[in-house]
Amino acid sequence: MLEAGSALAEALPGFRPRAEQLAMAEAVAEALAERGRLVVEAGTGTGKTFAYLIPALYSGAKVIVSTGTRNLQDQLFHRDLPLVGKALGRPVRIALLKGRANYLCRHRLALELGSPELPGFERSRKRALGRIALWAEGTVAGDIAELESVPDNDPVWLAATSTRDNCLGQDCPEFRGCHVVRARREAQAADLVIVNHHLLLADMALREEGFGELLPGAEAVILDEAHQFPEVAAQFFGTRVGSRAVLGLVRDAELELTRAGLLDATVRAALAEIEALVVNLQRVLGGLGERVDWPRLPDAALEGAADLEQALAAFAARCEEPALEVPAVRQCGRRAADAGARLHEVLNADPALGLRWAESTMRAFTFEFTPFEVAERLRAQVDARPCAWIYTSATLAVGEEFAHYTRRVGAEDARTLQIASPFDFETQARLYLPSGMPDPSDRNYTEAVVEAALPLLRAAGGRAFMLFTSHRALGEGARLLRESMREDDLFPLLVQGDMPRDALLKRFRELGNAVLLGTSSFWEGVDVRGRALSLVVIDKLPFASPDDPLLKARLEGLKRAGRNGFSEHQVPQAVLALKQGVGRLIRDPRDFGVVMIADPRLRSRGYGRTFIASLPPMTRVDSVEEAADFLRHHLAMDYADSE
Ligand code: SF4
Incomplete structure (x- = not known):
């Protein structure tokens, strides 16, 4: 074969x-x-x-x-x-099985369509729900990707898909026609x-x-x-509980109880209490910044979380009362119990086993626990x-x-x-490490990267990816590049964020001489063949941000085991990420090009050798002229071939 x-x-x-x-x-x-x-x-x-x-x-x-x-x-x-x-x-x-969030939930859609309209509902949401309802009548697979007019990241889908928490399973009135169940059956066969x-x-x-x-x-x-x-x-393997899920539960419980005619004053008060506690926690956490380590959490947040745990448990117990014997209500009770249990797990987690933190924006928060070792x-x-x-x-x-x-x-x-790759990297590619670069922590570092890259961008006539390790550097790089471009620099710039990732890549391929500036999402899974991509510029070695809680948890775990987190985890992870970034260049036996890695630590630090040894065997060049000549030469040949 x-x-x-x-x-x-x-x-x-x-x-x-x-x-x-x-x-x-x-x-x-x-x-x-x-x-x-x-x-x-x-x-x-x-x-x-x-x-x-x-x-x-x-x-x-x-x-x-x-x-x-x-x-x-x-x-x-x-x-x-x-x-x-x-x-x-x-x-x-063959079967393609996706997570349940990708399938229409008939029960939740019916619930949503039958519920009274909430104040503040925008017209666009109503329109989207109408489209979903129409599509739902004819779909067989129920895969939400089928309905292109409602993008799968539209929040309206939360009302028409299920989660592990809110699915009624065998108690569901729509169980026989359930798309999730159907997809799973097909997968098994x-x-x-x-x-x-x-x-x-x-x-x-x-x-x-x-x-x-x-x-x-x-x-x-x-x-x-x-x-x-x-x-x-x-x-x-971590544990997570967030405000969105809890507020979603409150809303679903109200809908189900109203539908069953069981929303009396005491149940309403229990739900209102949960909602008030979430709102209060949001107020306390909202101003603290994106990620807050556990020791930095104010007492008010910890007390509020403990109160919320109790309120969830109380509501869950309430749902067990014989008067509320309705499957959908029981399910809400189980969700409340589950959210309460997860909150308990995070609040009482053994700090020797993992890392805890809160994450908050102005609109939502989560409490999370990540184990050191999985x-x-x-x-x-x-x-x-x-x-x-x-x-x-x-x-x-x-x-x-x-x-x-x-x-x-x-x-x-x-x-x-x-x-090893079957490509002939020695012939097809050059690795250029510019000399005289400042330390990556220097405030003028990105400026130096852009300056070093410009002669190559000109030699390649655009046709480049500039991969940055942070959004800040990306923004600065885009600004500096725009400022430094001359009138005869005819290559268009495409910057991450200007349009969705796939649209940006499509444009890059179509233009054929563009320079695309991006961060991590362009380091992997991107395949551009041919001369449209002849140069990859990498600003820094892609060490993960020290603020990343998963990284912190991992490093702490290694430290506790008496091991060296930097050499055993951070360096290898960055090596793998760099290999991904460099891997964008040569995608075909006829491709050629230059990789420029600006980070001076590749030469000055001992670990630099580990990085270089892990890259494909590209021929090293030490001067920008050599790298530029290589690009010019191959582009001229490539043009000659295509004529
Ligand atoms: S079984 Fe679950 S996913 Fe399927 S329709 Fe019912 S609630 Fe939705």
């Missing part, structure tokens, strides 16, 4: 047989046959999706493929798997199911959201974009399931070492395999 002249080669335009792809496919086939564990880093251009899909489908095993992003899910479901199915010459039952990491974790942990019924039947789990898995797991829990879940576990991504190793990754996911005993 992966050789020249095969059915897949026929079905796939531009297919080339690659030794790297075959090597990976063989390793995957072996892991599948042995129900083993494999961690495989496959450099760009390996063709890793086919390298696991083909052995997976040949094996006849029931397989779960988990991805980090929706883009990859869509690519697998709509493009890659139909191609493989066609090439195999037999139908393959499929040979290959595509999910995301969050859903996989929910299933592993037997949480209702994941319904715990996929994994028991699976013979193989393949995690693509596996570099994102530890971070998703850290979030998943590897043990992951290992326990994986050990409990005797199926093949395959983790793959273009960035898992630091140098040639996988220990950083395997330790984080509790897979130290897995076989590891590093497959």
Whole structure:
């Protein structure tokens, strides 16, 4: 299937047989046959999706493929798997299972449509609800992405989708026609199911959201974009309770109680008390800034949270009274009990086991707890399931070492395999590290980055990504670049935030000579082939912000274990992120270009060597002229070729 002249080669335009792809496919086939564990880093251009899909489908095993992003899910479901199915010459039952927030909830929509209009409802919301109601009459799958006229991030969907908390399950009057239930049934019947990491974790942990019924039947789990898995797991195993969920519960309870004719004065008072406590907490937390470490929380916040816990528990108990024996009301009671229990968990968490903080904006707040270590829990879940576990991504190793990754996911005993990219980086790419750069903490640092990049931007005639590590630097970089551009600099600038990410990328491809300035969301998952992207400029080494609570929790956990958080976690994480950013440049055997990394720490600090050793083997150039010549030369050749 992966050789020249095969059915897949026929079905796939531009297919080339690659030794790297075959090597990976063989390793995957072996892991599948042995129900083993494999961690495989496959450099760009390996063709890793086919390298696991083909052995997976040949094996006849029931397989779960988990991805980090929706883009990859869509690519697998709509493009890659139909191609493989066609090439195999037999139908393959595949299913794409999304989180429940992606499916219409008929019960909640009916509730919303039947409820009295609240004051302050905007007309746009009413219009959107009308569209949803119309679509709901005809949809089969109930996937909210079908209704393009209401974007999936429109808050109106909260009223027409369910959460683990508010779903009535078997007590629901719409259970028979429920889209969530239907999607899950289809997933169970499929040979290959595509999910995301969050859903996989929910299933592993037997949480209702994941319904715990996929994994028991699976013979193989393949995690693509596996570099994102530890971070998703850290979030998943944490505990979180927020004002939005509690206020949503109050509103739903009012609706359900009104519908059942049970909203008497005492229940109304109980709900009003919960609402008042949330509003009061919002007042206390609202002015404290985005993230507040637990020790900095004022007593009023802790007392308010404890009162809220009690009020939720009291309402939950109330819902158990025989007079309120209505399934939907009971469900609200369970939600209140659950929110109260989570709040209790955060308020009483053992500080030796994790980190607590509050996050607040002017409109909402959450209390959160993140455990220091999730590897043990992951290992326990994986050990409990005797199926093949395959983790793959273009960035898992630091140098040639996988220990950083395997330790984080509790897979130290897995076989590891590093497959180099089939691209000829030495010939296709140059790595340029400008000399004389100030320290990254210097106030004029971004100015120096822009100055150093300009000759290359001119040599490439635009055709560049400028990747920044912070929004502040992005804004400053965009301003400085605009100011420094001359009249003969004809390249257009596209700046993150000017339009949605996908629209920006589309524009970048269409223009063919643009300079795109972006932060983290452009460092990975972006594929621009051809000369439209010939230069990648990176301002700093992408160390995570020290304020990130997940990072803080991880570092604290390592410190408590007597280990060095900087060398064992921060450096490897930044190495993986840098590999992702650099990986944007060469996406095709005909691509060429220059990567400029401005950060002087690559040369001046000992850890700089670890970064360089982890990058693809690009030829180093030390002068800006050499880098600019390389760009000019290749662009001229490229033009000549295309003429
Ligand atoms: S079972 Fe849950 S998700 Fe399905 S319609 Fe009912 S409440 Fe909504």
